[in-house]
Amino acid sequence: MATLAQAIRLALHYGETHLGVTDVFGQDVGPPLGGVFTCSQGLKTAWNTPLDERGIVGTALGIAYAGGKPVAEIQFCDYIYNCIDLLKLCGNAHWSSAGEYHVPLVLMTPVGAGIHGSMYHSHSFESIASHIQGWTIVMPSNAKDAYGLLLSAIADPNPVLFMAPKGLMRAKGDELIPGEPADERQLHQMIDAPVGDRSHWQPDWPPVEDYRVPFGQARTVRAGRDLTVVSYGRQLVQCAAVALDLAADGIDAEVLDLRTIYPWDEAAVFASVRKTGRLLVVNEDTEITNFGEHVLRRVTDACFYDLLAPPQLLAGLDVPGVGLAWGYEKHSVPQPDTIAAAMRALAALRA
Amino acid sequence: MATLAQAIRLALHYGETHLGVTDVFGQDVGPPLGGVFTCSQGLKTAWNTPLDERGIVGTALGIAYAGGKPVAEIQFCDYIYNCIDLLKLCGNAHWSSAGEYHVPLVLMTPVGAGIHGSMYHSHSFESIASHIQGWTIVMPSNAKDAYGLLLSAIADPNPVLFMAPKGLMRAKGDELIPGEPADERQLHQMIDAPVGDRSHWQPDWPPVEDYRVPFGQARTVRAGRDLTVVSYGRQLVQCAAVALDLAADGIDAEVLDLRTIYPWDEAAVFASVRKTGRLLVVNEDTEITNFGEHVLRRVTDACFYDLLAPPQLLAGLDVPGVGLAWGYEKHSVPQPDTIAAAMRALAALRA
Amino acid sequence: MQPTLPVHNRSDDTVLTPTFVPGPSDARWMPPALDAALQVRLHDLMVKARATEEMLIRMMRTGHGYFWIGGPGEEAYGAALGLLVHKGHGPAYDYLHLHYRSSAVVLAMGSEPIDLLRQMRSTVTDPYSKGRNFVNHFAIKPWNVVPVTPTIETQYLMAPGTALMQRRHGGIGCSIVTGGDAGSAEGDFYSAMNWSTRPGSELPVLMLVAQNGYGISTEASTVQNTPHLHQRADGFRIRNARVDGNDPIASWHALVEAMDYVRHERKPFVLQVNCSRLYGHSSSSGANRHDEPDCVQLYEKRLVDDGLATQTELKLVWDKWNSLLSDALKVVVAEPMPGKEHVLQHVWYRGPAGN
């Protein structure tokens, strides 16, 4: 099966060849490297930019204005914070111009902890992103969703932020992308650049097909009766694993993968909470003014009288960064044991 | 009584003369203008910078590192969004350097709507600000608190964000600042720069005294039994006025002015909610991933079984901006009528 | 092609007044020759812009708008620029990344003054922003005028993006970006120069800096060490020059030459236009008339001196625009204002992809 990084690459290739992508660009995105996570190896429209995030976002906006379809990358979301004004401009141009212009661009950026990345390769960005208007914000938790969400992002005429969980970049999917060769060694030989000199290398693209994950649709990863767990990205994978473990102890959790963080699938979450009466939102962004708190508010508004216990958020500790030593990361970013503890505690709470 | 803008000016003067302020600076902060809201007129350490927000924040950080005490201004918070990375660096330097350095700086910026400011003079910033670690975040709702919070900010050895509600800049207080002349015309003659040529003008500072509003202490603006209203800044003023009106209809609201947005006075809010069973948080930042949702989460955690109704947030509509025409502002930013409606609805909700 | 305008020599402190060099021959477009008729037309367009701005200020004073910011003092180079734009939609044509003092540019391109009055009054008929943005914040897609950003200097970051599409498209379309002198202190000004000079990917960007000496209350020369901002381009080896932006003829020639270079060499050019800020920064500072050179007055004197117009003819131009503006105001004040139903329009675009 394709890894998440390979899925992104396949989606970009499909975008270039079928959906009008004109430019895939960012720091180290073009040859020879093809992206720090190899996501843009071998693409015909990939190019390297100056080391200037503001220039990257500004150029993407210009390309979009002039009829192109840019997919720009910020190398790590940790380096996006000097561009928030520009993200706002991308998101408000349609409204401020009274519909005259719109902004068909995709911004990709790797997010989250889990790779011993220290303070500046561990940031989460969904909380601030969801506070910016006009953007659709997605985060896949597996390769096939990455492919399908990225195609939807490319096809959308509005700005879309595609956040890829760093910690899952090398994780293999468990479902084939339509058109993906069944043998993963074959895929590797076809599309992974060789080690060493790549100047004459050309990828041999498999005939991947159109496959979209629609925006705003959560996926029920596991059905359950006792509590609802809402997550996305790397934490979703952890939550699903923990839920499986806890099932053995008789705690039957329903796990939803939000996939689209904004606009999110309120209907699916409300329906699940109405059934279970208990909600735990798990993400790894820091906990003060966290997107999960928005989910909690909407659930409290809509399902207050169905709640059997206070809805909970398990998120990153409010510290200035994820420290490099494992002791820091372990104690500031949700881990399987803290997720399990939160699920147990919530299941045990009586109304 | 001093206006909020005059109170800021008096506090900066006190800071220059008694608390070691070395630099008050920003765009148009120095002579001749003394700030777009006159907050820095006549100050001996005020100077004009290039039109470069990143340079302003970076320079402030450098001054703080080198033993100075900078009070820097971003002319409107609407123009702070290209500096979020720098705000993060200010807030994480102490932690990342393992306590070796700390960052004694104050950043002032006017916030909020209410002055027909259109899309880029109407932003609120507390939601994103509270998501950045290491900062204390304050917002006064009256002149005396502005004075007292700003002195606390200046005296604090950590970065403090002082947000001044644009719509209240000319609002007069109803309590004298210690040392303020009782006659406001006299104050005007002493410290307001004349219209026209100011090159020879010198302020005649009144002997204002040390007065601090401690961080993290809310103020009960109005005691009440039926519901708790938590707000700050311009919306607090609106909430207090509405509460007075509703009292005539038998709705007895307790109104808390948070004053410090982070770290906020959980104890006071919890105590009030435990008494009233109902909570309404009002601010004018946009509603998705809004700081008020954090307050709601903490209250739900701590007071779930005391709640008689789902805790509510009344905030700005999730639109790309506050439009200039009054119809936009009226229908996207909380107004007295929407606040009153929210309070009535909450008071009427049965558990 | 031989470049006709020398790279600015940093030790040469004189203001550049280039002599006219015929524009490039291009199958699709050529700059009009600056004959007598065009000199008169330039005047007409300058008055169109000035009269409109003065109406906007009157509207602000009489409660027909909350806030004014605009371009009085920038009509001379603005009108010339508006006429020289290769106007149309898509990368074959010029893109305009304008700042909030560019009324003369869009009015010379053919915009109707009434639309500026609409934006001033924030009516729902305002075609640029539906009453959402301050006046002079344009967005005109058929002419590639991209939305004017309220954030200073961010427009410079976008120009390399449109120019990249133009470079690929071929032809003579270029990306024109304007901004103020104080605003050039933002790093974005330099980013634009850097992105426009990537080796092998040089971009057709014409960067204008309107040097009026101020940013709000701050004298630009007190916070930036340069009498001549265009020289900042020296560090990027970008051709640059400056011109008396109060002189429409000099501006015309300088623009023709700069554009000629940008269009055909497909490389950037930085042109500083020295101009006045005739009514101060905005209505926040009173919008009172300042004692600075007035490009319209100066040009009227010259037209009369050169025998190209009489005082009476000039007055007729003013009367024409003023009466058109009064009529326009009557229309505009009767138009509806946005209401609740408009707030959530245009958050998302739901039409077809592509731009």
Next chain:
Amino acid sequence: MQPTLPVHNRSDDTVLTPTFVPGPSDARWMPPALDAALQVRLHDLMVKARATEEMLIRMMRTGHGYFWIGGPGEEAYGAALGLLVHKGHGPAYDYLHLHYRSSAVVLAMGSEPIDLLRQMRSTVTDPYSKGRNFVNHFAIKPWNVVPVTPTIETQYLMAPGTALMQRRHGGIGCSIVTGGDAGSAEGDFYSAMNWSTRPGSELPVLMLVAQNGYGISTEASTVQNTPHLHQRADGFRIRNARVDGNDPIASWHALVEAMDYVRHERKPFVLQVNCSRLYGHSSSSGANRHDEPDCVQLYEKRLVDDGLATQTELKLVWDKWNSLLSDALKVVVAEPMPGKEHVLQHVWYRGPAGN
């Protein structure tokens, strides 16, 4: 005072190798003379830095650290810079705004290699970040080394702030900022030049750009049109030069002259140092040895050729540092790692105000 180093002439493409000019006489501080003893000392410090970096890479390979990034290839100018720093606390002394390839600078200033090993292993004893940050992210308050920022180029924005305090304080302290060539594409590089040249408030900032030809995988020359980044300072009329940063003697002289200017004229200077990136970008790209000029090897040959050292003596230097480093590693691996109790330390400073 007559400046001794001419403003770089943009058409002069040769590498600058300034001749030595005696440093300024200053009551408090003078650059040491570059006599034979100092030449040998420079070698010692270069080896100190190289051996430390090679130990860090070994630690990464053997599981004693997650990630390596550092300065092999930047020892020659780094050691010279470290010796030339006017070292101390507060605005009377130099401030250092370093980037993540500055191990040679702080080691030449007197830092202990063991502390870099501690940061590499993320022990709780790491004095720079308590195991929070990547290696080579220093913070040394007694010597005015401000925290190395993980965000590229932001250090340039802070240097005018420390330099402003130094300007006010008087004396010869200056602010030294280092960064890479690719990073100079951020607008912050230009902001720093602009803020350092405010009329009447020029600032003593020495800006170094380490031109190693790459940003991660990207050849700098493919995305920025300049073989010589120091010339970007031309647009600001800032004195600038470049030097062979692989040559410690040339670097020494260039630094002495640039510092002389900055310290005494109290104005900025941009110095480009051309150097190698000997082990690639970081452990992410393998940290393998690259085939580029090695400043330590080149210098060792020169010392032998000049009769200042024998091969045996040079080997003794290596042995000294390598054995010190082995001992240090034994200490470090036994030191505790941060735990839960350390996570919330240092979020807020609770000591007295002032810095």
